[in-house]
Amino acid sequence: MSQLNVRKTAYSVEEIFHEGGPAPANPLRRAAAIAIIENPFAGRYEPDIQWFMEDLKPLGLQMARRLVEMLGGADKIEGYGKGALIGEAGELEHGALWHAPGGYAMRELLNDSNAIVPSTKKVTGVGGRLDVPITHINASYVRSHFDSMEVGLNDAPKAHELAVILVMSTGPRIHDRAGGLAAKDIKGEDGLR
Structure with missing residues (x-):
C-alpha cells in the first residue's frame, strides 16, 4: 500500500431478527467495512x-477478510456489495477505482461467487452516507437478496479523502416474499441466473 494513506477504518454488524413478522430460525446478519483514505487526485x-x-488491492483484501471473519466464515456469506464516497475535491471517477480492488477482494475469498458485485458511489461532503446495494454472490437475479446497507461516518470523507466500502450479508431479506428466482434454483453458469 505504498501510495495509500489510511486515516481510519470502521466495521459494523447488524443483526435483523424480524421486520414485524415471525422471527426466522437465524437472524439476517449484514456487515460493513469502511476505510477513509487520502485521495491522491483530489483538487x-x-x-x-x-x-x-x-x-487499493491489499486494503480490499484486508477489509474483506475482516468481514468474512465477522460473519462467521466464507460459507456463511450469501450477499455482497461495494461503494465509495468521494470528498468534494475529488470526482466520481476516483470512486470508480474501487470497483476492481473491492470486488475482486471479496470474490477471491468467496470461492464460489459468480455474480458481479453491485456498486454505487457519489461525491459528498463530510458526514455523507451511502446506500450500498447487495445482491446474491452467485446470481444477480435472486430477488430475495436484493438489499442494501446504509454506511457512513460523521467525520468523513473530508474534501481530499475517499471512503471505500465493502458490505456482506448472510442471507435474504427477512420475510422475503417478492417471488422471482430462488437461491436454491441458481444454475450458477454465468453469475446472472
Missing part, C-alpha cells in the same frame, strides 16, 4: 489514475 484533473487500483 486537480489527472488523466492517469488507473495505477491507484493496484495500491
Whole structure:
C-alpha cells in the first residue's frame, strides 16, 4: 500500500431478527467495512489514475477478510456489495477505482461467487452516507437478496479523502416474499441466473 494513506477504518454488524413478522430460525446478519483514505487526485484533473487500483488491492483484501471473519466464515456469506464516497475535491471517477480492488477482494475469498458485485458511489461532503446495494454472490437475479446497507461516518470523507466500502450479508431479506428466482434454483453458469 505504498501510495495509500489510511486515516481510519470502521466495521459494523447488524443483526435483523424480524421486520414485524415471525422471527426466522437465524437472524439476517449484514456487515460493513469502511476505510477513509487520502485521495491522491483530489483538487486537480489527472488523466492517469488507473495505477491507484493496484495500491487499493491489499486494503480490499484486508477489509474483506475482516468481514468474512465477522460473519462467521466464507460459507456463511450469501450477499455482497461495494461503494465509495468521494470528498468534494475529488470526482466520481476516483470512486470508480474501487470497483476492481473491492470486488475482486471479496470474490477471491468467496470461492464460489459468480455474480458481479453491485456498486454505487457519489461525491459528498463530510458526514455523507451511502446506500450500498447487495445482491446474491452467485446470481444477480435472486430477488430475495436484493438489499442494501446504509454506511457512513460523521467525520468523513473530508474534501481530499475517499471512503471505500465493502458490505456482506448472510442471507435474504427477512420475510422475503417478492417471488422471482430462488437461491436454491441458481444454475450458477454465468453469475446472472
